[in-house]
Amino acid sequence: MIGNDVVDLVLAKTESDWKRKGFLDKLYTASEQTLIQNAANQDEMVWLLWSIKESVYKANQRIYYNQGFYPIKIKIQSLELEHGEYQSIIELFGIPFYGKSRIVDQIIRTVAVQQKSDFEKVMTLYIVAYIKNENGLPIEETSGKPISVSHHGRSKVIVGFR
Template sequence: MIGNDVVDLLLAQKESNWKRKGFLNKLFTSLEQELIQKAPNQEEMVWMLWSIKESVYKAYQRFDYNEGFYPIKIKILKLNEQNESIIQLFGTFFYGKTTIDKDFIKTIVLLNKSDFSRIHYLKTSEYTKNENGLPIDVISEKPISVSHHGRIKEIVGFQN
């Protein structure tokens, strides 16, 4: 299972006020809020953690589809200096890798850490959706993950 997310940092800065009352408590666990408070760039940390949570949600939908979104239940257990993460949702563990650039943050999350070597970035937007509205590649009919925010769009799947 694969999930991805992108955050256009310029758009997030313009459209979102993560410092407003209650925002952090609604989305992040106490451990995650501690990571934000200790980060040299708190805004970047907020959007990295958000990107990880969004990616987990997308991956989880592939094997237990449900329409609810519950960011506080998605728990980031470990985040290292290389922006690799271990996350848990409803007893299932996920592994994430996040890339941070001056303009964007991108995260990919997988069930199996060894599958990172199989990641494939699709250059085409030729995809359709399955019965649950989840994206699949038109050609291979395999599950993919699509994310777009502002100027950034990423479509990822697995190579054979």
């Protein structure tokens, strides 16, 4: 399954104070907090990790519908920057997920899948009509195929499988 997220870094700067007491401890593991503390751009790293976690949550919802969202349980095992793209391995409840993230024009775009090979099938959808299924998850209106929708600030992205 697929999940995606976008974060407008310009808007995130004004909407949330991630430096407030307890914020990082509630959302990020010790190793993730180390990534943040060691990052050249800590603001960007906070929201990159958040975007990865949100994408995994959405992908996991498609597999095991669960209304609870517990970001601290979504553990980013590795994060590598290769050719302008962050690649991540993430674990939730012992289940591995894989993420790819890009930052362009101060907008983070992340896609998470359960199988690495699924990245070959991911596509951005433009002008798609969608409705919500019985669990409140978005599906393409005409085909009924599952999609993932994310919007924040200046960006809205809908992704699905070919």
